Amino acid sequence: MQLINCPFGKLKLGEDLGLFLNGTPLKGEPRLLRDLKPVLRNPGFVTDQNAGKVLYMMYRSVVAEPTHSKTFRMHSVRFDLTVMDSCLLDREPNKTLGHVHPEAMPGLSYPELYQVLHGRATYLLQRIQDGRGRVSDFLIVEAGPGDAVLIPPNYGHVTVNVGESPLVMANLVSTRFSSNYGPYKDLRGASYYLLEGGVLEPNPNYPDPPKPVRSNLKYPVSKDIYTDFICCPKSYSFLNDPTRIGVRYCRGQ
Ligand SMILES: [Fe+2]
Numbered sequence: 001m002q003l004i005n006c007p008f009g010k011l012k013l014g015e016d017l018g019l020f021l022n023g024t025p026l027k028g029e030p031r032l033l034r035d036l037k038p039v040l041r042n043p044g045f046v047t048d049q050n051a052g053k054v055l056y057m058m059y060r061s062v063v064a065e066p067t068h069s070k071t072f073r074m075h076s077v078r079f080d081l082t083v084m085d086s087c088l089l090d091r092e093p094n095k096t097l098g099h100v101h102p103e104a105m106p107g108l109s110y111p112e113l114y115q116v117l118h119g120r121a122t123y124l125l126q127r128i129q130d131g132r133g134r135v136s137d138f139l140i141v142e143a144g145p146g147d148a149v150l151i152p153p154n155y156g157h158v159t160v161n162v163g164e165s166p167l168v169m170a171n172l173v174s175t176r177f178s179s180n181y182g183p184y185k186d187l188r189g190a191s192y193y194l195l196e197g198g199v200l201e202p203n204p205n206y207p208d209p210p211k212p213v214r215s216n217l218k219y220p221v222s223k224d225i226y227t228d229f230i231c232c233p234k235s236y237s238f239l240n241d242p243t244r245i246g247v248r249y250c251r252g253q
Pocket of ligand 1: 101157179
């Protein structure tokens with residue numbers, strides 16, 4: 001068991017990507033290698049023998065204290081934890097499936113706030129212009145322990161575990177929508193594949209993808225996103241009302 005440094009509770013990483021919060025095991029949902037087959041650079045990597053491998057565990061609607069549930073519910077926000085294994089999927093480091101969020105209001109989709117608690121992540125963000133795979137921006141955001149990254153409105157996102165240990169990350173997101181994995185499945189992943197060694201390879205299914213841009217923009221956090229939310233939930237109203245996001249975070253640059 002490994003103690004994860006975070007102020008909101010005593011979080012421990014156990015065997016098989018398991019998490020314990022304040023001594024209680026959290027109930028999670030696994031994402032298997034076979035689930036990611038549609039978005040892999042090399043789908044032939046998935047075989048009958050390895051298809052059932054757990055790539056990451058998702059722990060949704062986590063609360064450190066039962067009294068916090070009401071605060072999350074009142075503000076239509078949930079707090080999730082994800083633990084991603086450190087492994088290669090052929091030449092790609094382990095990654096999430098990738099998804100987009102629906103619109104919270106005309107022209108603006110729901111944003112999301114992530115924070116790395118342990119390990120190293122690279123977030124691949126892309127702004128999709130239309131249903132034919134046209135992407136206007138492709139952002140790469142690298143994050144280590146404590147770093148918080150905002151997924152701006154209208155950006156789809158994939159997380160890659162680029163570290164050599166399991167990645168533990170947290171997120172705050174609206175409870176008013178379900179994620180849409182379709183665009184990533186239809187086009188076999190994001191417009192670029194992040195390969196081992198940090199190499200970016202264009203995905204041939206996208207017409208004319210834009211040049212990738214590295215962004216260092218981190219979202220300011222006082223303690224951790226959980227503690228900050230419980231302390232001042234109104235400052236996270238942007239999760240349901242994207243017009244409340246500061247201009248500099250709207251495009252992630
Ligand atoms: Fe998301």
